[in-house]
Amino acid sequence: MKKTLIIGASGHIGKMTTKQLLADGKAVIALVRDKNKLADICSDKLQIVEGDLEKDFSQPFADCDQVIFSAGSGGKTGADKTMLIDLWAACKAVDYAKSANVSHFVMVSSIGADDPSQGTETMKPYMIAKHMADEHLIRSGLNYTIFRPGLLTDNNATGKMQTTRPGNNEDMTINREDVANTLTYAVGKSELGGKIFELFNGDKNLADILN
Template sequence: MTTLIIGAHGQIGQQLIKVLAESGDTPRAMVRTDAQAQTVKALGAEPVIADLEDDFRQAFSGCDKVVFTAGSGAKTGPDKTILVDLWGAIKAVDVAREMGTRHFVMVSSRGAEDPEKGPAKIKHYTVCKKLADDHLLASGVPYTIFRPGRLTDDEATGNVSTAWAENPEEQWISRADVALAIAHSLKHPEVTGGQVYPLFHGASTLDEALNRR
């Protein structure tokens, strides 16, 4: 089975490519430019050039699983958040439904469970994430949703927590551990399918944290 990674050139996407390649998989990496294609190819992926803001249906051909880890980035405005994090995600879910995707892993965000409770300055972002999550939940596409906390560049530990951390200072996780959690979910859809996980740093192994219903 082939996994399509949307947002493959991002930091989590590149970490995920390396994890999957090390396990013997060759994921398909959706990127926007030839330069990005060369980067992901060197990491062990099969690149496909497509743009979330255009028609990207061809990227799904032959793929059984999809990971959506695309994001507009902190340096762009709310307009790009709407076009990428919301509308791009909605379109990806719709194509996945049409194509009969067997597992769709959405990388969402803490705060998407209730944007009213989060910081006002990023409310547009958490609203977009919530609406994208809700669209996936209602789509009928088999899913797993991760809502990671503040992302860091720390090394992978293989240990996480899916228990809500009340202290905002504890609501963080490394991008490397998010990638490991995604890879674990792709490998064990019979357990992680149909689940929405908060995802923070912690002391539980991936098996302990993600295989717990």
């Protein structure tokens, strides 16, 4: 059975994606630091693996067909954790996936990762980390898809999005649940390989914007 490895499965987006894939009948390997954070999810198609992204976490890659990297250091950490998780752990995940011959690697990046020099001084370490991780994936030879969401919000999903960057900064937002919907949609769609999409709230269906 094909399995999707979700790295960062206890985070907001990762957990929603895990639940959605399981609801669709897909097999999921959830890589988390603390399995208790997924104690509310019960499914015979879910395998929970505890791992530390700052150490060797290669073990679950041998059993998966696809990878979603949705881990992040979080907004309350410093530049050190940003480098260790958003950059170094992401790069290690790419290398592990390549060694395991994973068929599709989906990276959750960020708007601004294309040009970190345009970011604020506070955000530059994060943007640089995302940029370098994306570049490592692009050059890896893996079949990849990179999603760069705008400012994340906790509003309910609308199912309507756009990949065209809005002209106003205040409109560059996307609901976390809609990002999870996008990741779920991308699983199994190898035709999305080699593509990068920015994601914002909009008025179009996923099938219309992801092609």
